[in-house]
Amino acid sequence: MDTFAELNQKQQEAVQAIKGPVLILAGPGSGKTRVITQRVAYLIKVVGINPRRILAVTFTNKAAKEMVERLEKLVSGAVKNLTVGTFHAICAKILRIDGKANGIPMEFVIYDADDQMSVIKRCMQELNLDPKQHIPQAIAAAISNAKSKMVAPADYVKHSRSYFEEVIGRVYERYEKNLFESKALDFDDLLLKTVRLFRKHAEVLARYQERYIHVMVDEFQDTNLVQYELIKQVGEKYRNICVVGDPDQSIYSWRSADLRNILSFEHDYPDAKVILLEQNYRSTKNILETASNVISVNQKRKAKRLWTDNDTGERTMVVEAYTEQEEAQFVVREIEQLVANDKFRLGDFAVMYRTNAQSRVLEEAFIRYGVPYRLVAGTRFYERREVKDVIAYFRLIQNPQDSVSLQRIINVPGRGIGPTTSAKLSVWAQSMGASVYDTLRILVDSKQKKDANAEDIPFNGRAGDALARFSEIMVEFIERSQKTNLVELFDFVLESSNYKQFTLNDPDGAERWENILELRTVAQQYRELSPREALAAFLEGVALVSDVDGYDAMLDRVTLITLHQAKGLEFPVVFIVGVEEKLLPHIRSMDDPDQLEEERRLCYVGITRAKQRLYLLHAFRRTFMGQSAVNPPSRFLEDIPKRLITTPGWSQREETKVSDAVYSWNRVRVDETEGKKEKSLHLPSTDLKAGDRVRHSIFGDGVVVSNKKVKSDNEVTVAFSGQGIKKLLLSLAHLEKI
DNA sequence: GCCTCTGGATTTTTT
DNA sequence: ATCCAGAGGC
Numbered sequence: 001m002d003t004f005a006e007l008n009q010k011q012q013e014a015v016q017a018i019k020g021p022v023l024i025l026a027g028p029g030s031g032k033t034r035v036i037t038q039r040v041a042y043l044i045k046v047v048g049i050n051p052r053r054i055l056a057v058t059f060t061n062k063a064a065k066e067m068v069e070r071l072e073k074l075v076s077g078a079v080k081n082l083t084v085g086t087f088h089a090i091c092a093k094i095l096r097i098d099g100k101a102n103g104i105p106m107e108f109v110i111y112d113a114d115d116q117m118s119v120i121k122r123c124m125q126e127l128n129l130d131p132k133q134h135i136p137q138a139i140a141a142a143i144s145n146a147k148s149k150m151v152a153p154a155d156y157v158k159h160s161r162s163y164f165e166e167v168i169g170r171v172y173e174r175y176e177k178n179l180f181e182s183k184a185l186d187f188d189d190l191l192l193k194t195v196r197l198f199r200k201h202a203e204v205l206a207r208y209q210e211r212y213i214h215v216m217v218d219e220f221q222d223t224n225l226v227q228y229e230l231i232k233q234v235g236e237k238y239r240n241i242c243v244v245g246d247p248d249q250s251i252y253s254w255r256s257a258d259l260r261n262i263l264s265f266e267h268d269y270p271d272a273k274v275i276l277l278e279q280n281y282r283s284t285k286n287i288l289e290t291a292s293n294v295i296s297v298n299q300k301r302k303a304k305r306l307w308t309d310n311d312t313g314e315r316t317m318v319v320e321a322y323t324e325q326e327e328a329q330f331v332v333r334e335i336e337q338l339v340a341n342d343k344f345r346l347g348d349f350a351v352m353y354r355t356n357a358q359s360r361v362l363e364e365a366f367i368r369y370g371v372p373y374r375l376v377a378g379t380r381f382y383e384r385r386e387v388k389d390v391i392a393y394f395r396l397i398q399n400p401q402d403s404v405s406l407q408r409i410i411n412v413p414g415r416g417i418g419p420t421t422s423a424k425l426s427v428w429a430q431s432m433g434a435s436v437y438d439t440l441r442i443l444v445d446s447k448q449k450k451d452a453n454a455e456d457i458p459f460n461g462r463a464g465d466a467l468a469r470f471s472e473i474m475v476e477f478i479e480r481s482q483k484t485n486l487v488e489l490f491d492f493v494l495e496s497s498n499y500k501q502f503t504l505n506d507p508d509g510a511e512r513w514e515n516i517l518e519l520r521t522v523a524q525q526y527r528e529l530s531p532r533e534a535l536a537a538f539l540e541g542v543a544l545v546s547d548v549d550g551y552d553a554m555l556d557r558v559t560l561i562t563l564h565q566a567k568g569l570e571f572p573v574v575f576i577v578g579v580e581e582k583l584l585p586h587i588r589s590m591d592d593p594d595q596l597e598e599e600r601r602l603c604y605v606g607i608t609r610a611k612q613r614l615y616l617l618h619a620f621r622r623t624f625m626g627q628s629a630v631n632p633p634s635r636f637l638e639d640i641p642k643r644l645i646t647t648p649g650w651s652q653r654e655e656t657k658v659s660d661a662v663y664s665w666n667r668v669r670v671d672e673t674e675g676k677k678e679k680s681l682h683l684p685s686t687d688l689k690a691g692d693r694v695r696h697s698i699f700g701d702g703v704v705v706s707n708k709k710v711k712s713d714n715e716v717t718v719a720f721s722g723q724g725i726k727k728l729l730l731s732l733a734h735l736e737k738i
Numbered sequence: 739g740c741c742t743c744t745g746g747a748t749t750t751t752t753t
Numbered sequence: 754a755t756c757c758a759g760a761g762g763c
Contacts, residue, residue: 060752088753113751131759132746187753222752254750355749357755411739418739544753564750586749602750625748626754 007031007038014275015039018047018214021269022242023262027306028291028608029282029570032244036218037067039242040082041074043214051081055212055234058086059219061545063568083212087227088187089544091194095185096536098204102197104185107399107536110543111179111186114388115404116140119182122403123174134167142168143175147188148224148256150195181435182403191226198233209237220245220265222257232268241269247302248295251564251602253594263302280306282570284313287610290644294636295604298597315646317615318637324358324578327619328365331575334615335371335558338573346372348572350559352606354584358577359560366558373558376565382542386503386512387519391542393493396474397481398535400437407436413502416466424459425467440471473497486523486534563606574610579603580618580631603636694737 007015011031014024015038026032040056043049058064064084071079083090095104111119120136120143142165146156153176157169179186185193198205215235217223220243223231235241243265250259266272280288288308295301321327331351338344351362359375366373381387389412392405400406411417417425429439443459447468459467473496481489494500494516503512522542526534559571563584578584585599607614618633 058752063752086753110753112753190753219752251750252752255752357748414739416739420739562750565752567752583749588749598750623754 007034008279010275010277010279011035011038014277015042017242017273017275018043018240020239021265021272023265023269023272023274024242024244024277025274025302025304026244026246026277027280027304028246028249028605029280029308030277030306031279031281032218032246032277033066033070035277036216036244037070037074039216040067040071044075044078049213051075051078052083053211053213054082054216055090055214056082056084056216057090057218057231058084059222061086061089063218064089086544087223087230088190089540091190091230092540092544094194094208095190095197096540098197098201099193101201101204102193104193104197105183105399107183109182109184109395109399109402109405109539110190111184111404112382112543113140113187114383115184116144116186118404118407119175119178119184120171123171123178127170127174129167129171134164134171139168139171143172144186144188145256146172147186147192148226150192150226150229178403181401183399183401184404188226191224191230195226195229195233198230205233206237208234213238214240214242216242216244218244221247221250221259221262222252223261224256224258225261228258228261239269248298248304248601249567249605251567251598251605253598259300276304278304278306280308281310282611283308283608284310284612286313286315286644287607287612287614290316290614290640291604291607293640293644294600294607297639298600300594300597314613316640316644317613318640318645318647319615319617320633320647321617321619322621324361324619324622325365327577327617328362330617331362331577331615332365332369332371334575335573336369344572345556346558347554347556349575350561350566350569350571350573350609351575351577352561352563352566352609353577354563354586354602355578356562358583362560362577366560371558372556373560374555376559376561381515381518382545384512384515387515390494390499390516390519391539393477393497393499394490394535394539396437397477397489397493398539400474400478401435403436409497410470413498415470415498416462417470421459421463421467424463437474440467440474444468444471444475481531481535483531485531486526486529486538487520489531489535490520490523563602566609567605570609570611572611573613573615574606575615575617576603576606577617578619578622579616579634579637580622581634582629582631583622584634584636600636603634 008031011034014022014035018039024032024035026035036056040054043054044051056064056067058067064086068079068082068084071082085093092110095108096106099108100106117136117140120140121131124131124134124136124139146168151159153169153173156172157166160166160169179189198208212234215231215238217231222245231241231243243262245262247259247262250257250262253259266274283291285308288306288310292306319327319330321330335346335349338349339346353359353362363373363375382391389409392402392408395402395405396409407422410422425439426436429436432439432442434442443464447464476496477489477493480492484492500513500516503509503516506512519542523534523538526537526541529537561569563576576584582590584603585596589595589599607616616637618631618637621628621630623629
């Protein structure tokens with residue numbers, strides 16, 4: 001089905017241009033993914049390149065996984081030897097193996113944004129900086145920015161131009177020192193330290209250069225300077241560098257993505273072959289034209305002329321609602337109608353918005369009308385407290401110098417080591433020039449020996465005992481980690497740390513515990529490795545992956561998603577809501593021409609996700625941060641020629657005000673078609689009410705006390721016989737009505 | 739050591 | 754409106 005012959009002429013050219021640098025500019029829906037996979041398959045099957053010698057970089061783990069899956073069908077077993085992954089995953093692997101040459105310990109841990117903030121706050125404390133005067137988030141962003149541009153702390157300090165920059169410089173230096181002592185790398189470090197390693201150790205770089213005959217990078221428009229540098233380094237020997245991207249879809253400049261990379265590729269590689277993929281296979285002519293008109297206003301842009309053989313299709317529907325509630329209502333109604341007419345299924349629809357805050361009112365409407373939906377990325381699994389806590393235990397086992405993890409769990413569950421004791425411990429550690437963990441060991445040793453130095457230990461009986469006890473269990477964990485398999489270790493740690501008990505006692509215990517069990521199944525995936533390797537692989541996996549299962553495109557539900565997250569996806573019907581000044585473009589981007597161009601690209605990305613129907617909605621009046629305001633329609637709407645647009649007539653508008661009862665037949669319909677697939681996430685919310693009897697897999701039978709909406713879910717309070725009252729999240733708890 | 743209260747902020751978040 | 758961090762009270 002996916003064969004070479006089915007590619008158009010340009011695509012074939014892109015697949016076969018395997019000598020030297022290649023820049024593929026791929027418009028939306030131009031079959032980019034197919035080209036990339038076909039190209040790899042071509043290299044292996046036709047050219048006879050050993051898969052081991054191909055490097056393919058993607059931007060998400062999901063994209064990497066998809067690429068591997070597609071390739072499996074084309075070249076079967078050969079994929080095993082390919083290097084496919086994100087920049088971060090690939091760099092982590094390189095540093096794990098070769099980092100030692102540049103002073104990076106093999107057991108380093110990876111700090112995420114959360115851990116980073118902890119370190120920054122600690123640094124600021126140590127430097128006596130008031131977090132109210134200098135906002136830690138801003139400092140974190142500045143440091144990350146500096147790292148993305150390969151500016152070292154010393155350089156930063158040298159070139160600081162203002163008091164604020166000077167402060168940042170000081171925190172930056174301290175921050176680096178802290179990370180080093182914790183044997184930790186942040187996300188930016190993974191890239192930066194790899195580039196540095198390659199610069200300093202030509203022999204290491206040479207090995208990778210020699211190995212990778214072909215280097216490919218997807219989503220090149222979103223790479224930053226370090227990433228580009230990395231590609232240049234690795235690809236230098238063979239110069240078979242193929243980058244694929246679309247400058248018009250660059251929407252991550254605020255994360256240091258640098259559009260100049262793609263714009264200057266031809267400058268850096270004058271012999272680069274440039275291939276434009278301009279035929280669109282996704283959208284109708286009207287949608288594509290709408291998109292082109294919006295994007296063509298941008299000044300800093302390579303001209304590109306997209307075209308399609310697809311039908312003209314429906315006109316773009318531009319809808320003005322009175323309020324955001326009416327806007328949401330229109331969306332739901334329209335979806336119900338299209339589904340009722342058997343034109344589409346729920347999975348065909350996506351509703352997109354600029355800010356997460358907008359999802360709320362949409363959810364309320366979907367719940368009210370009983371239309372199943374899926375909110376992409378509510379609370380991320382790995383950001384949940386209990387998940388982070390448990391991971392912290394394992395990070396500490398692998399690397400006891402990890403101060404962030406230690407701080408996190410030293411008193412979780414509570415073991416009598418409060419802030420005072422904790423602070424005292426850090427001070428003592430600093431005075432001895434040792435890490436906190438090593439200090440704990442010293443404490444235990446001297447306690448056991450009851451030696452003469454005991455008077456130096458600044459802890460009286462109770463605090464000292466608590467610290468010693470904690471230290472002892474950690475030592476035991478570390479010993480066991482050498483020989484016990486990961487899942488057994490997992491269970492042991494949760495039991496003996498008392499974390500299991502602690503969790504189950506929590507009001508939200510059931511939900512928390514289920515998350516921990518979920519994490520346990522992740523740990524199970526590494527059962528084939530030796531204990532040491534399994535632990536390392538597990539930690540690396542959880543550090544670099546943001547979602548457990550990704551999302552299931554098969555699930556027949558309406559998708560609610562931010563414009564940013566929608567990149568790379570496609571839907572038969574797309575609604576973009578809040579197409580208003582101050583929202584899209586966002587108010588924070590309105591005074592900077594470059595940022596304004598990015599907002600426009602964001603709008604373009606949204607529009608080009610649509611295959612058959614496109615709705616652009618705005619509300620006359622919108623409540624925003626508790627304040628109601630009147631926003632004019634987005635300037636982007638004015639760039640769409642009238643001939644491409646329809647606005648709904650009054651009859652259609654009127655209907656949105658009809659009472660809920662009118663839709664009840666529809667709700668039943670949806671229930672019937674959807675119900676069996678799995679216990680649906682959101683449908684029962686309207687059903688479960690106080691007094692209902694329910695059954696839970698762990699707690700048994702109980703009675704519903706209350707059911708209230710929280711964020712993207714419903715919090716159901718249930719009184720279980722003999723188990724007490726628990727608060728459960730509906731989406732996770734598998735409550736069965738009895 | 740835990741709980742409640744208040745003040746401040748609230749774009750986007752592939753890793 | 755609402756969520757969160759940090760301060761201060763019990």
